[in-house]
Amino acid sequence: MIYIKLFWSFFQIGLFSIGGGYAAIPLIQNQVVEQNKWLRMTEFVDLITIAEMTPGPIAINSSTFVGTRIAGVGGAIISTFGCVLPSLIIVLTLAYFYYKYNKLTVVQGILGGLRPAVVSLIASAGLGITILALWGDSAATFNLSDINPIAAGLFIISFIIMRKFKPNPILVMVGSGIAGLLFYI
Amino acid sequence: MKKDFKIYWTLFTSTFYLSAFTFGGGFVIVPLMKKKFVDDLNWIEEKEMLDLTAISQSSPGAIAVNASILIGYRIAGFLGSLVSIIGTILPPLIILSIVSIFYTKFRDNAAINALLKGMQAGVAAVIADVVISLGNSVIKGKNFISAIVMIGAFIATYFFKVNVIYIILACGLIGAISAYFRKKSDRSTNIE
Structure with missing residues (x-):
């Protein structure tokens, strides 16, 4: 079967x-x-x-x-x-x-220790994706000249829009994708 | 009854959307869920969201699926968890069924590659935004141990590639011990 x-x-x-x-x-x-x-x-x-x-x-x-x-x-x-x-x-x-x-003191303590760790795990995953997006396959070198300028521009603009206007993140991602379609081809 | 249906529908559409835009899997979905369920819908508190993330990370299976199950359960019980699990697995199920038929064409298509590359930069920016907000609220808590745990966990996972399970166990232990001593010192000041 x-x-x-x-x-x-x-x-x-x-x-x-x-x-x-x-x-x-x-x-x-x-x-x-x-x-x-x-x-x-x-x-x-x-x-x-x-x-x-x-x-x-x-x-x-x-x-x-x-x-x-x-x-x-x-x-x-x-x-x-x-x-x-x-x-x-x-x-x-x-x-x-x-x-x-979750109201018990010990459990509260454990969760209190886990929360900052979770922030770090998200930060670590985010940094990995940022490096991949900006450097692409040459991520190992970290040479400033290897940065993809289009990706860097899209990243900075998207970041400023997120911080300033707090829009729906999906709009930022789709917008960034369409911009990629226009600039990369 | 009408209101119930609305909750299930919002749960389904939210998890469906989030799953459809989560590339690469893993933690990428967590910042998006935080934006949606904590900031937009106000269904869950920020602290609770971090707790649910820790539970999803410590359980077997994909984090995106585990986190959806937890959020669904929190909002609407067992039925809620079923609704959100369906919302989460439908987008990859539909997309992969189509892609697996045309996969060589898809892989070599320049337009699709450009679109995905552009989206990658946007996803990175969204995650950076959420990380800064979360990190700020840990630092504003003015708890020295939390700040140390955050920095230590970051160094361990990013630079030394320590298995996440060990980081979770160690940080949980640190939290339990510090809560124990805090309680003890509270008690001794009460006696004085």
Whole structure:
């Protein structure tokens, strides 16, 4: 039964990819390329490229991509469902305890320690994306002359608009995308 | 009943939008969620949003999916979490189904690459904006330990690529210990 196999593979990927994002890549490779041979390695690399270029988490993108190729739309839905089910169960259990015990001093203390750390994690991810956007593939050198001037201009203008006018962020992203379309081509 | 439907609909459209514009996955969705659910809709407090982010990061699975489940649950219970999970997985499900059919054409298309490259700069600016606001509110709290934790966690994750799980465990422990000593010193001043 291909549906059960897909479900079970992506259930495991969902369950063991702790830390999200790139942590899931080796797991997906193991299940999809090595164990079940649903994709060849070159197809897997294409999958990762597509997952980076399109919105959504890599694990969900992979579920859809592999599911579609192996068993059509039904396969995509089954794989995606398998992938999010562990999250749903575990996260809801944690949420239940969070809202029950978040008034306790110890829990307050733990959460108080985690909040500034979360700010740093977001900052770190943001800095990575900024460097990728401004330097592109030459990100390792940090030479000022390697900065892409169009990307730098778009970044600065978008940043000033965000700080000053606080618009809907999606408008800024779409605007920046359209500007990219005009300037890069 | 009408009001209930409106909440579910807002939850669905918000998570759908956010997911459709989250490139690269991971933490990118968190600043967008903060803007939407904390600043625009006023459904969640800033502190609670950071707590929910910590829970999503410590649980298995994609952060975007976990954070959506938590927000849905917080706003409208179990049914809310189902609505927001569907809102979150539909955009990648639809886009990837289409892309997987035409994928070589998509990969080599110059216009799509230019559009995505432009959007990358915009996404970076949006995240920078949210990080500055969040960092400011940690510093304004005038808690020395929080400021140290923030700087230390940043150095550990960005420069030393320490596994996020260890950072979360260490910072939670620091928080618990400092709360314990604060409580102890409160008690001794009360006795005096």
